[in-house]
Amino acid sequence: MKARWVLPISAPPISPGAVLVADGRIAAVGPVGAIESSHPSLDLGNAVLLPGLVNVHSHLECSLLRGFGDDLELFPWVRRLTALKYTVMEPADFEVASLLGAAELLRAGVTCTADCSDNGLAVLRGLAVSGLRGRVYQEVFGPSAADVPASLAGLAAKLDLLQTERPAGRVDVGISPHAPYTVCAELFGACAELGRARGMPLAVHIAESPAEVSLIRDGAGPIAEAMAARELPWSARGTSPVRYLRDLGLLDLAETLQLIHCVHIDDDDVDAMAAARVGIAHCPRSNAKLGNGVFPAAALADARLRLGIGTDSSASNNALSVLEELRFTALLQRAVERTPHASSAAALLELATLGGARCLGLESAIGSIDPGKQADLAAFSLDGPEHVPCPDPAGALVFGPAPGPAALTMVGGRVLCRDGRVASFDIPALLDDARARAARLIARF
Ligand SMILES: [Zn+2]
Structure with a gap:
């Protein structure tokens, strides 16, 4: 996959950057063009891609x-x-x-x-x-x-x-x-x-x-x-x-x-x-x-x-x-x-x-975008007018207007959330159930 910025955390930002994922792990990270993309359709666009x-x-x-x-x-x-x-x-x-x-x-x-x-x-x-x-x-x-x-x-x-x-x-x-x-x-x-x-x-x-x-x-x-x-x-x-x-x-x-x-x-x-x-x-x-x-x-x-x-x-x-x-x-x-x-x-x-x-003692498995680590990744879009200009993607994430829901959340190479939509379970049904249960708690509050 590729994005305008990749923040490996263990190395300086890469722009535009790409990450190659294979078998649930990070296979490579580098500038777009220098490495192959395992997800040619997954172009995150004007986004920051960082470790989950x-x-x-x-x-x-x-x-x-x-x-x-x-x-x-x-x-x-x-x-x-x-x-x-x-x-x-x-x-x-x-x-x-x-x-x-x-x-x-x-x-x-x-x-x-x-x-x-x-x-x-x-x-x-x-x-x-x-x-x-x-x-x-x-x-x-x-x-x-x-x-x-x-x-x-x-x-x-x-x-x-x-x-x-x-x-x-x-x-x-x-x-x-x-x-x-x-x-x-x-x-x-x-x-x-x-x-x-x-x-x-x-x-x-x-x-x-x-x-x-x-x-x-x-x-x-x-x-x-x-x-x-x-x-x-x-x-x-x-x-x-x-x-x-x-x-x-x-x-x-x-x-x-x-x-x-x-x-x-x-x-x-x-x-x-x-x-x-x-x-x-x-x-x-x-x-x-x-x-x-x-x-x-x-x-x-x-x-x-x-x-x-x-x-x-x-x-x-x-x-x-x-x-x-x-x-x-x-x-x-x-x-x-x-x-x-x-x-x-x-x-x-x-x-x-x-x-x-x-x-958590998990630094050999997660926490940075390095080859061999789990492909646990997150991306946030900086596509809106509130993120223009953007001289520093880290500053944009921390100090800028709150980015919307994650453009991508991936664990072990599996996409669990895309543009705020959770893929792994039925969110509308969950919310209906949660609201009904919460109403009972509020009544007893
Ligand atoms: Zn606590």
């Missing part, structure tokens, strides 16, 4: 809860979501939500998502049907040591199902002990052990909100009060959230651990995360919308960190577009740091592709 965007953190099971807590702080928001998920939603709702999320990702040019959901099997089925690449981290909860045996038994049964049903080679399985206020120290340790035994990666929400910092450091604040009201045991740890996990031995999991959010971190935390080589999911719009804070600019620019961009859920962010996360990050960081040098479009596009792949 990697979303390092989603909760597809929450896609029917978009807009259900727009003005809540994190902890009340978690409680509202929990109430809806466990008392109102039905099993089929989570399957529809997962497909809805998958469709949204495909239209946004996302080819790989790392998802944390309690209904992991629903998400895995959504990934299987849609053709997306991804990782399903099965969530587990247990705030008291007494919960650990039951939590582990439930987790093991869910992991067995996920392993059996996963489309091997495209979707892998991990474990997500949710967060320090929903998972006790004993359960964190048991999950780390289980991850090692099963060869599965882990993901943990950490250092997300000021309330979480107060809980861990001082044993005080709104989360501590809520835990005390439920008679859940907790004592102040006198340290930061990241160092709390380090003290529990979690950072020893190294590349197989992903830390989600990390908004409230200091220099010692950054050094600890860099030394451990853990992945970090930066979710800028979720952090802003919930009023949790801004990811430190110094950490964003720290080349030692294995950093990727995540959207978080539709319930905390309201959209699953990684490109929109980049635009928001660039503008927010420049405003906060009072310099236009705080984050460049090219550096952000790398975070959303190769950076995300590194964060």
Whole structure:
């Protein structure tokens, strides 16, 4: 296929550029005319072709809860979501939500998502049907040591199902002990052990909100009060959230651990995360919308960190577009740091592709347009008057008017979305079903 611009990410832009795909992998990339095109009919025209965007953190099971807590702080928001998920939603709702999320990702040019959901099997089925690449981290909860045996038994049964049903080679399985206020120290340790035994990666929400910092450091604040009201045991740890996990031995999991959010971190935390080589999911719009804070600019620019961009859920962010996360990050960081040098479009596009792949330990397979890698590609049209002139395609994607739905989303050489139309399943039927289910949830809201 060919396009006016090809951004390999691992090499300078090529214009006009072409990519040769064979057997689901990238066979060659270079200037038009220098290489053959395996898809002579696929001329993307005035478009930017780049590696598929990697979303390092989603909760597809929450896609029917978009807009259900727009003005809540994190902890009340978690409680509202929990109430809806466990008392109102039905099993089929989570399957529809997962497909809805998958469709949204495909239209946004996302080819790989790392998802944390309690209904992991629903998400895995959504990934299987849609053709997306991804990782399903099965969530587990247990705030008291007494919960650990039951939590582990439930987790093991869910992991067995996920392993059996996963489309091997495209979707892998991990474990997500949710967060320090929903998972006790004993359960964190048991999950780390289980991850090692099963060869599965882990993901943990950490250092997300000021309330979480107060809980861990001082044993005080709104989360501590809520835990005390439920008679859940907790004592102040006198340290930061990241160092709390380090003290529990979690950072020893190294590349197989992903830390989600990390908004409230200091220099010692950054050094600890860099030394451990853990992945970090930066979710800028979720952090802003919930009023949790801004990811430190110094950490964003720290080349030692294995950093990727995540959207978080539709319930905390309201959209699953990684490109929109980049635009928001660039503008927010420049405003906060009072310099236009705080984050460049090219550096952000790398975070959303190769950076995300590194964060998930998948950089040898995806994240750049290099021969031998999977043919996971995305293209966005810059054909409208709002994109004239266009001296820099990376700048156009990050700073220009939001491009419409992806002109192309391809995973493993398979076209899953073309000009915004999802090819792998019936979108009109899905939307009818999703709207009917959402109406029932809104009535109970
Ligand atoms: Zn999350």
